[in-house]
Amino acid sequence: MPIIFKDVKYVYGAKTPFEYDALNGIDLTFEGHKLTAIVGKTGSGKSTLVQHINALLRPTSGEVLIDDFVNGPKNKIKAKEIKELRKKVGLVFQFPEYQLFQETVEKDVSFAPKNFGVPREEAIEKAHEALQRVGLDESFYSRSPFELSGGEKRKVAIAGILAAHPDVLILDEPTAGLDPAASKETMDLFKQIHSEGTDVFLVTHDMNLVARYADRVIVIDDGRIAFDGDPKALFNEDLEQYSLDNPDIYRFAKALTKRGLKLPTRDLRTVEDLAKAIKEAKHE
Template identity: 50%
Template sequence: MDITFEKVGYSYSAGTPFESRALYDVNLNIPDGSYTALIGHTGSGKSTVTQHLNALLKPTEGSVLIGDRIITNKSNNKNLKDLRKKVGIVFQFPESQLFEETIAKDIAFGPMNFGVSEADAMAIVKRVLPLVGLDESFMDRSPFDLSGGQMRRVAIAGVLAMEPEVLVLDEPTAGLDPAGRREIMNMFYQLHIDKGLTIVLVTHQMNDVATYADHVVILEKGTVVRMGPPAEIFKDAAWLQQKQLGLPSALAFLDTFSQKTGIDFGNERPLRTEQLAAVLIAKINENKGSKNAAKEEGGNHVG
C-alpha cells in the first residue's frame, strides 16, 4: 500500500490566535513494501508527518493518498477506522500504553475493539507472540512483571495483532541499551522481509538508516528537502554536514581515515561495517601489490 503526500500543509490550532505552522508543501512517496527512514532535527516535522500516515491528523492543505483513500481536511472521521487498522504506529516508549492485567488481554484489546471474537483474538495473540520473540507461556502473565525490553515487545505485539500493512516506528529503540536496540531493529527488519510489511522508521540513528532502509526522506523546518536511496543521500557528506546531520559510523570512519592517511578511496562510500572492511582490505591488497611491483621493477634495473 503506497502512501503519497501531495502539497500537504498542516497547522496546529488552525484558525485561532494560537495557530502554529508545522508542515508546508510536503511532497513525498512511501512505496509499498519499502523500508523508508524519516530523518531530520527535532522540530523538522517528522512526528506531524507520522500522524498523517494513518489520518490521526488530517492535512490543513493538500491531500494524503493512503492506498486508495484520499485524505483531505474534509474527510469524515467516522470512515477512517479501517484505515487506522492498516497503518500501525509504534510510538516512543510504547510500553507506557500497556494497561490490561494479562499480556494476552492487552494484545487482544485492539482486535476485539474492532469486533473480533475473544476466541479469534486469542488465536491472533498466539500467532503474534513469536513474531516479537515471546511464546505462549507469557499469555497469562502480567505485563508489569516483565523487563522493560519485554514490555516493549508486548506493546509491539499489540500493534501487530491488528495485522497492519504498514508499520510506523517512531524512535522505537529509545531508552534501550545497544544489545536491546540491535534485537528490536533486527526483529522489525525480519518482519519487513518475512511478512512484506512496509516500514516507516523515524530515527536519529544514521547507522539504522544505513543498515535497514532502502528509501530516505529528509525533513527540515516542516518540508522535504531531499529524498532518495541511502547510498545517494550519504554520498554528499558536505551537504549533510551543512544540515548538521550525521553519517553512518562506517562512512565517518572512512572519511577520517582518508584525511589522516592521505589515501584516496575514490567513489567508495561504505555504509555498513562489513562494506567498510571489504573496502579497507581491497585498498591494503592494492597497496601491497603496488609495492611488490615497485620492488620487482627496482630489482630488474639493478640486474
C-alpha cells in the first residue's frame, strides 16, 4: 500500500510553554514491499511519525497519504473512513499487554475484528487463527488474559492486532522487555507475515533487529530524516552521531578487520553470516 509523507510537521502542545516540535518536515515515500525499520533515539519522533499512518495523530502541517486516504491538518474525515483506515493499518504499541481488558483471551483477540464489522462467529474464527499464529493453543482460549505470564500477554495482544488482518502492520518496539527466545520468536513471526504480503514497519532502537530483519532503514533525529536507505550502508556510517549503536555482528566484524583479518564484503544479517565470512577469510 503506498504511503506518502509530504512535508509533515507535528507540534506537541502548540502555543503553550510546553511547545515541542516532534516532527520537522518529513518527506517520505513507501511503495515497494520492504520491511522498513524506523530508528532513532528516545524522543526523536519515531513513534510520532508512525502514529500519523493510522490517523491517531493529525499533522500540524503537511499531509500524509495512505492509499487514497488523506491525513491533513484540517480536512474533515468521517468516523467511518477512519475506521476503514485503522482496519487496513494495524498498530502494535510498545508494551501492548496494557491494552488487554476482556475476561477471556478469545474475547480480547476477537475485539478488533468485531469493531471492524466482522460478524461474531467469523471474528472468533479469526481470533483462533491469530492465536495459533502466535503459538497459543486452545487451552488459552477461555483463560483470563490477566492470569497469563508477561510473554503470553504480549502474544495475546499481538494476536489481537493480527486478527483484524491489516494490510500494513506497524510495530512499536515489539520486543521490548521480552527474553531473547521470545523476542526471536516474535520477530520471526513478523518476518513471516511480511513475506506473506503485509507491509511491515518496525520502530525500534535495537540495531540488531534492524541488521537481521530490515530491508530499508530510516533514521529519525530531532524530528528530521537523518538517513534513508539500505541497512548495510547505514552500518558503515558513524552511528554515534544519532546516539545509536552498530549491531553486534558489525561491531565484531569491525574489530576483526582492525586486527588484520580481511573479511569479504558481504551482507551480514545473522551470526551465521558472520561465521561464514570469517571462515572464507581464513581459507584465503
